[in-house]
Amino acid sequence: MTTPKFAQIKQFIVDNIRSGAWLENQRVPSENELADQFSVSRMTARRALSELTEAGILTRSQGLGTFVASFKSQSSLLEIKNIADEVKARNGNYSCTVLVLESINALAPIAIALGVEADSVVYRSVLVHNENDQPLQVEERFVNPALADSYLQQDFTHLTPHEYLSSVAPLTEARHTVEAIMPNAEMCQWLNLYHEEPCLQVIRRTWSSTGIVSFARLVSPGSKYRLGGHLTFKK
Amino acid sequence: MTTPKFAQIKQFIVDNIRSGAWLENQRVPSENELADQFSVSRMTARRALSELTEAGILTRSQGLGTFVASFKSQSSLLEIKNIADEVKARNGNYSCTVLVLESINALAPIAIALGVEADSVVYRSVLVHNENDQPLQVEERFVNPALADSYLQQDFTHLTPHEYLSSVAPLTEARHTVEAIMPNAEMCQWLNLYHEEPCLQVIRRTWSSTGIVSFARLVSPGSKYRLGGHLTFKK
DNA sequence: ACAATTATCTTGTATATACAAGATGGCTTG
DNA sequence: CAAGCCATCTTGTATATACAAGATAATTGT
Incomplete structure (x- = not known):
């Protein structure tokens, strides 16, 4: 097990979104559900969700849950390199x-x-x-x-x-x-x-x-x- | 104290960079030093450093420390909006x-x-x-x-x-x-x-x-x- | 003097725990 | 019936702890 657990959970989530299994605005498993499913602590599952949220792939709201971000809200970025x-x-x-x-x-x-x-x-x-x-x-x-x-x-x-x-x-x-x-x-x-x-x-x-x-x-x-x-x- | 502690530490770091007190590639306080300085746990100090690293403002390397990212490496981004x-x-x-x-x-x-x-x-x-x-x-x-x-x-x-x-x-x-x-x-x-x-x-x-x-x-x-x-x- | 080991600093991963706060549904009470 | 309360789910913040692993400097042994 070389890849960290939180990275495996991130991969699992991204795969589900890429494949179309989880659609836009659909709810994803909660921190506790992921923790049970992967046999990790809530903090580790939380890290996966938090980092994907920071990356703009998920959105979260306290009390409600975590959802697949809508593609529309993703702003397209252009790089100006040296x-x-x-x-x-x-x-x-x-x-x-x-x-x-x-x-x-x-x-x-x-x-x-x-x-x-x-x-x-x-x-x-x-x-x-x-x-x-x-x-x-x-x-x-x-x-x-x-x-x-x-x-x-x-x-x-x-x-x-x-x-x-x-x-x-x-x-x-x-x-x-x-x-x-x-x-x-x-x-x-x-x-x-x-x-x-x-x-x-x-x-x-x-x-x-x-x-x-x-x-x-x-x-x-x-x-x-x-x-x-x-x-x-x-x- | 309405603003979370980790946010206060982020603010402290960003202020030091903006003001020019901490220059490019200069070393910033370690997780333990920040934890002592702000009387928080190492995990809280770590969160501030991690999020600023994710934002591209700091760079970290295991064993060495955390440093102010060089502006050059910041890729300039353009948004293409709807x-x-x-x-x-x-x-x-x-x-x-x-x-x-x-x-x-x-x-x-x-x-x-x-x-x-x-x-x-x-x-x-x-x-x-x-x-x-x-x-x-x-x-x-x-x-x-x-x-x-x-x-x-x-x-x-x-x-x-x-x-x-x-x-x-x-x-x-x-x-x-x-x-x-x-x-x-x-x-x-x-x-x-x-x-x-x-x-x-x-x-x-x-x-x-x-x-x-x-x-x-x-x-x-x-x-x-x-x-x-x-x-x-x-x- | 030089090489290998050790100690000690750093960040990285992971867990268990606690409480706060937002949202929701069902239950109780007027 | 309806308004308010409460239990219970969710995420958010924070701590204490443990061990792993990279980097460096000091120490030790030859």
């Missing part, structure tokens, strides 16, 4: 080109996004992430100097901005939006696009405990890049 | 128009995506989801008749296809991809677009225990629709 890791994962040759690394006076929209005063100095970088020496994504990033004052001295061909910023300011929050845009002429040049092509744009804002750290715009050609997501009953 | 719910959530007027509801002979790519033989009969629906009577998203869906034989008899102006399919075949898995595309003429007409505009396209395939249930293509204008994601240390 692009360097993604390229390496598919055995591509990853490289990075630094196009711009400067300090500028923030225009109003940038200043607002970074939570600093308009026209104050912020850092700006534009990098191109390449796979097999072909542009895959352009990263334009605005950084709050108060939280990362040596940003301009970094060598981003070896350390990504995100990695550097994480080490300088402990990140506490991030927000993303994904949209489809048409690249402007400058972006076309950066991405080496000869004809106009729709692009995926991810806007990422990262917070630290003391304020907004940076504001990044990640643009990739729709023909070369896509986001993947996966949702499954398992474990 | 569009009807989203519209209603912002107090919009949601409506749905059924453009196509038919059975067709599947071309090769559709047949492969659905896991059926080429040229076999499958169901196809094209719906337009409207916000305040303006097209927001086109949903083109191909359905495996073996798993939902009364699909064509449904009234999708009141029940979404996803809701109907969930009730008929217990869903066990879903996969998504998001990309930026340029709509063709037919799609432009459906979306009421006068000039060409980049669109966000979500492809969703859903599995049941007995096979692939359906294959959906969700297309929204880039100017009207975006996906939002959010990642935070909390609870």
Whole structure:
């Protein structure tokens, strides 16, 4: 008996749901019933139910019982991975080109996004992430100097901005939006696009405990890049 | 003392991380230390650490200790919500128009995506989801008749296809991809677009225990629709 | 000096027990 | 008959205890 008892009970429950034997919103055995059935203590049976509830596969309510969660309530999740890791994962040759690394006076929209005063100095970088020496994504990033004052001295061909910023300011929050845009002429040049092509744009804002750290715009050609997501009953 | 003890300990730990007092990869107090510090049993302290580990805020390793998880390892997640719910959530007027509801002979790519033989009969629906009577998203869906034989008899102006399919075949898995595309003429007409505009396209395939249930293509204008994601240390 | 053992710390699994609190049905009482 | 009470089910919180197993540092023996 190498697999723990609580894991066996989890497996038993998941199998019943996967096979369709237990349908949505149907009641599952109570803690005491499972404890008897598997000859374990109530706390062990409880652990199986609790962890599956935390995973969103079951729902519980005190006094009533435990039920199979409705699939509808499962929100579908998409991962936004580090692009360097993604390229390496598919055995591509990853490289990075630094196009711009400067300090500028923030225009109003940038200043607002970074939570600093308009026209104050912020850092700006534009990098191109390449796979097999072909542009895959352009990263334009605005950084709050108060939280990362040596940003301009970094060598981003070896350390990504995100990695550097994480080490300088402990990140506490991030927000993303994904949209489809048409690249402007400058972006076309950066991405080496000869004809106009729709692009995926991810806007990422990262917070630290003391304020907004940076504001990044990640643009990739729709023909070369896509986001993947996966949702499954398992474990 | 209304809030449970384990929740208080979780709060204490999260506060220390948010404030930057405990940095990435730094060791946090052990179960026994927390138990002494808060005058609780080891099992209660353990619960706080376990739940924060499950949430991805801490990492643990047997024999070594518990550590603040590195932000880098946190995968950023995007939610794909039900569009009807989203519209209603912002107090919009949601409506749905059924453009196509038919059975067709599947071309090769559709047949492969659905896991059926080429040229076999499958169901196809094209719906337009409207916000305040303006097209927001086109949903083109191909359905495996073996798993939902009364699909064509449904009234999708009141029940979404996803809701109907969930009730008929217990869903066990879903996969998504998001990309930026340029709509063709037919799609432009459906979306009421006068000039060409980049669109966000979500492809969703859903599995049941007995096979692939359906294959959906969700297309929204880039100017009207975006996906939002959010990642935070909390609870 | 070096290798093997031991002690001691950590997390991981499991049990038995106790009481609190929500939900439900049946019973008692007015 | 109906309102209130109570027994009994459920999950939720909390403790004390025991042993297993991984990791590390100290100790011991050669």
